Amino acid sequence: MSQGNATISFVKASACGNDFLLIELAEIETADIASLTRRICDRHEGVGADGVEWMSRNAAADIEVRLINADGSEAEISGNGTRCVAAYICAERGQEKITVQTGAGLKTCVLRGRSGLDYEFEIEMGEASVDAELAVQLGASEVRGIPVSMGNPHYVVFVSEFSGNWREQAAQIQRSRQFKRGVNVELVLVDGRHEVTSRFFERGVGETRSSGTGSCASAMAAIATGRAESPVRVHAPGGTQTVRTEGKRVFLRGTARLVCRGDFLLR
Numbered sequence: 001m002s003q004g005n006a007t008i009s010f011v012k013a014s015a016c017g018n019d020f021l022l023i024e025l026a027e028i029e030t031a032d033i034a035s036l037t038r039r040i041c042d043r044h045e046g047v048g049a050d051g052v053e054w055m056s057r058n059a060a061a062d063i064e065v066r067l068i069n070a071d072g073s074e075a076e077i078s079g080n081g082t083r084c085v086a087a088y089i090c091a092e093r094g095q096e097k098i099t100v101q102t103g104a105g106l107k108t109c110v111l112r113g114r115s116g117l118d119y120e121f122e123i124e125m126g127e128a129s130v131d132a133e134l135a136v137q138l139g140a141s142e143v144r145g146i147p148v149s150m151g152n153p154h155y156v157v158f159v160s161e162f163s164g165n166w167r168e169q170a171a172q173i174q175r176s177r178q179f180k181r182g183v184n185v186e187l188v189l190v191d192g193r194h195e196v197t198s199r200f201f202e203r204g205v206g207e208t209r210s211s212g213t214g215s216c217a218s219a220m221a222a223i224a225t226g227r228a229e230s231p232v233r234v235h236a237p238g239g240t241q242t243v244r245t246e247g248k249r250v251f252l253r254g255t256a257r258l259v260c261r262g263d264f265l266l267r
């Protein structure tokens with residue numbers, strides 16, 4: 001590599017197929033992290049990821065993160081991304097209890113198991129806010145779902161099957177003016193009192209193989225409407241996560257894997 005190449009170091013991690021780049025914010029000189037995030041997340045001309053967890057020091061936590069989606073938009077939190085950050089801190093510092101300051105508040109991650117580069121964490125996600133059923137008009141048709149906030153906005157639609165055009169439907173829901181901050185869309189199939197299967201269409205990314213806060217929203221909407229009860233195993237193409245409640249508090253459990261580390265060429 002020539003001496004004139006400017007680079008930025010990254011670690012790539014994946015939680016149930018939801019992949020993130022973990023980068024120290026202090027490493028970059030530009031203030032335009034949205035543009036840099038779009039470049040590095042590009043799956044053809046960049047490293048490829050659903051988003052970047054930009055990490056920095058925080059006196060009140062082990063680490064502070066700022067989540068920028070693959071399209072350059074900012075999100076309050078990713079449950080899967082937070083778990084990836086916890087795996088990185090565990091590997092670097094040997095800690096088994098890690099506090100992460102997110103845009104949705106302080107989250108505590110507790111290591112529950114480890115096998116090689118795979119780490120299993122349970123995160124206390126705080127309280128869920130579940131609203132009454134909301135109808136959204138999609139052209140000539142209407143869809144009904146449950147708005148849920150996990151510190152970020154979700155809209156959960158219960159289905160009897162996943163139609164071939166579910167992605168198009170989810171994209172239409174996201175464009176609805178009823179969601180002022182945008183929305184993450186979950187289509188959920190209830191399999192039993194403790195089992196659901198979800199598909200995720202997230203702000204700033206589109207379809208993802210998994211979602212941590214989306215799994216929480218899926219489970220909490222199912223519990224609130226009497227379709228399921230805690231604990232709820234949420235199955236997705238990327239893997240399974242478990243959501244449980246203690247009173248009003250919501251806990252999310254799942255794995256995260258450290259994939260690789262490297263340098264991205266800035267110029």
